[in-house]
Amino acid sequence: MKYLKKYKKWLLILILPFIIVMCMTIENIIHPDDPQVNSEIEIGVDLKLTAENDDNTKMVFAILAPKSWNIANSAQLTYTTSGYTRGDVTNEPLTLIDPTATEPTTAMPWSTALQSEIGLMGNLGPVEWVVFESQTVFIITDEDEKLITAHVKIKLRTGSQNIKLFMGYFFCGKNRGMHSEYYKANALSKVITVTGASGPLTDYTTVSLTSTTPQTFSYDDIFALNFESVAGDTETELKGIDKVYVYGKAVCSNGSEIVIDAISDKTLMERLGETSYQKYIYPREFFNVPQNVAITALYFHFNNGDKSIVVKQTSGEDFEISETCE
Amino acid sequence: MKNLKLLLIALLFIAFAGGGCENKVSNQMEGEYPQNYDVNYQIRQVLQYDPMNINGIDVSKKLTFFSSIRFTLHYNEGKITHLTYSNGTAPFSPFTFNANPEYNKVECELNYDALPHELRLKGTTNVIAYFQNGEFTMPFQLGCGSINYKYTFTNVQ
Numbered sequence: 277m278k279y280l281k282k283y284k285k286w287l288l289i290l291i292l293p294f295i296i297v298m299c300m301t302i303e304n305i306i307h308p309d310d311p312q313v314n315s316e317i318e319i320g321v322d323l324k325l326t327a328e329n330d331d332n333t334k335m336v337f338a339i340l341a342p343k344s345w346n347i348a349n350s351a352q353l354t355y356t357t358s359g360y361t362r363g364d365v366t367n368e369p370l371t372l373i374d375p376t377a378t379e380p381t382t383a384m385p386w387s388t389a390l391q392s393e394i395g396l397m398g399n400l401g402p403v404e405w406v407v408f409e410s411q412t413v414f415i416i417t418d419e420d421e422k423l424i425t426a427h428v429k430i431k432l433r434t435g436s437q438n439i440k441l442f443m444g445y446f447f448c449g450k451n452r453g454m455h456s457e458y459y460k461a462n463a464l465s466k467v468i469t470v471t472g473a474s475g476p477l478t479d480y481t482t483v484s485l486t487s488t489t490p491q492t493f494s495y496d497d498i499f500a501l502n503f504e505s506v507a508g509d510t511e512t513e514l515k516g517i518d519k520v521y522v523y524g525k526a527v528c529s530n531g532s533e534i535v536i537d538a539i540s541d542k543t544l545m546e547r548l549g550e551t552s553y554q555k556y557i558y559p560r561e562f563f564n565v566p567q568n569v570a571i572t573a574l575y576f577h578f579n580n581g582d583k584s585i586v587v588k589q590t591s592g593e594d595f596e597i598s599e600t601c602e
Numbered sequence: 603m604k605n606l607k608l609l610l611i612a613l614l615f616i617a618f619a620g621g622g623c624e625n626k627v628s629n630q631m632e633g634e635y636p637q638n639y640d641v642n643y644q645i646r647q648v649l650q651y652d653p654m655n656i657n658g659i660d661v662s663k664k665l666t667f668f669s670s671i672r673f674t675l676h677y678n679e680g681k682i683t684h685l686t687y688s689n690g691t692a693p694f695s696p697f698t699f700n701a702n703p704e705y706n707k708v709e710c711e712l713n714y715d716a717l718p719h720e721l722r723l724k725g726t727t728n729v730i731a732y733f734q735n736g737e738f739t740m741p742f743q744l745g746c747g748s749i750n751y752k753y754t755f756t757n758v759q
Contacts (some may be wrong), residue, residue, distance in 0.1 A: 343653065343748075402653055489659070490652035496745025498650060498661055546664075556664035561693040601746035 300325050302445055302464040303425075311434060312472040319430040321445050327421035333451035335410040337370050337428055338390055340444030340465065342480075343402045343492070344435040344600070348372060351432040353408050359424045362415055370408035370428070373450075380453040390446060390463075393454055397444040397465040401480035401491045409450055416449075437600070440469040441480040475598055483507045485587070486576070486595045489554075494601040495571040498558045501597065503578050505587070506551040512587045517580045520545045520553045525594065526563040529570040534563040539581050553578070573598070637680050643673040643738060646756035652749045667691040673731075673738070673755055675721075676707060685710045685721070685730060696742035696753060699728045731755070 306320035321337075337355070341347045353370035379389035390405040414424075428445075442465040448454060467481060485507045489500040501522060505514040514520055521543045524536045536543060542562075545553035559571055575594035578587045588594055645668050649658030662668050670690025675682050687705040689695060695703030709724035718734035731738040740753040 404653075490650070490654060490749060492652065492746060492748055494745030497749050498665065498744065498751070500664070556661055558665060558667075558693060561665075561667065599745075601748065 300462045305466040307468050311470045313434055316433050321428040323426040323447055325424040327416050327418045331416045331449055333449035334413050336448050336450045338405050338407040338446040340403055340405050343404045347432045348406045353430050355426050355428040357426045361420045365412050373407045373409045381455050394463050397442045399441050399480040434470045438471050438473045438477040443468045492600045494599045495559050500554050500556045503553040513585045514587050519581055521579050522555050523577050525575040526571050527573040529572055639677050641675045642758050643755035644758050645671050647754040649752045682712050696740045
């Protein structure tokens with residue numbers, strides 16, 4: 277007891293920062309039940325602010341979404357507050373933050389600062405932080421403001437691809453940004469799966485058997501075809517095989533199909549790790565596509581050289597690698 | 603003490619006189635250095651930039667055709683006057699202004715007014731390469747607007 281009294285002051289000093297920094301949280305994310313490609317969807321995000329510090333600031337709110345959705349142009353955001361003693365805000369639009377505005381603690385543009393400090397929240401594909409701000413400047417004094425909640429309503433248009441990703445959300449005061457006394461982990465993500473297109477599902481949340489580098493490319497670009505012999509719970513028969521070869525088929529605009537089914541350096545994949553293989557190609561050169569003929573689709577599967585082991589999709593079909601550049 | 607001062611002055615004089623001799627030798631060497639010569643370049647690096655890899659990935663060793671690309675600068679009286687560019691077996695051109703990427707000893711000039719310095723086809727605004735930090739680079743795009751490529755050349759004997 278004597279020790280407790282002695283160290284009470286120090287304990288208070290140690291605990292205080294945790295009380296202060298936990299003042300802003302994302303409480304809930306509401307995604308639509310069955311979001312479809314090329315359609316407008318509505319998302320709700322509930323925020324909570326417990327005032328522990330004084331500040332006069334606009335609210336910054338950011339969304340992590342696929343680049344292909346281009347939500348900077350398509351999204352409409354409004355928010356409504358509850359508990360703000362100087363007068364609640366109702367359905368006020370959140371507008372895009374000036375791209376030259378910088379986050380105060382990093383001095384980087386807001387989008388870059390969020391990517392640097394929070395990252396891509398586990399996404400393995402091309403996503404971007406798009407940052408919005410309130411019009412209202414909130415005057416926060418911890419004597420007056422005990423608990424403010426806000427509901428942000430987001431309307432945005434999905435892209436043309438089936439996609440699964442971690443949609444991310446973030447908020448803070450514009451004035452202090454990610455200052456450690458005002459901000460701590462005000463970011464939360466939730467998986468969204470958008471379907472309805474005829475193509476395969478692009479999954480940004482897990483490593484899949486096949487992928488490309490870069491993720492976004494056209495058939496007229498150089499890209500790497502990546503193959504994982506083990507991905508998640510899926511273990512293929514090529515696990516542990518040293519030399520893995522790729523079979524490729526190009527479907528062309530003139531209706532022809534060009535197949536590359538050779539066991540040679542041309543088709544030998546580079547082994548990057550225990551279960552990772554990669555082959556860089558420039559498709560026109562790899563398939564020897566004639567001038568004035570375009571590639572309309574690419575299909576691949578993988579084998580061990582003598583073809584006693586061949587890995588295709590579980591359906592038995594080749595993996596389709598679709599160009600994703602829009 | 604006075605003798606010591608004189609000795610020091612004499613030593614300094616000899617030292618500077620020695621430096622002068624070295625300059626003479628150096629001038630002689632410059633005079634003999636060839637003024638008309640070629641410098642050959644080949645690709646050192648091919649960086650591919652995309653929004654997820656903003657620092658670029660070097661793909662120069664991933665595709666064999668990059669090693670066949672050649673680039674020669676022809677110097678006349680110590681100045682770059684002509685260039686030769688051979689695309690080798692590369693299936694695309696880094697130049698948007700010429701469908702045929704081959705140049706056989708065409709006139710060119712290095713524009714020092716631009717930063718980075720521009721190696722242009724003479725009398726045109728067509729930039730073949732940029733000269734920066736002692737290296738020639740060629741930026742280009744292929745299919746997707748969000749993907750950029752850059753050749754960096756190194757000189758070869």
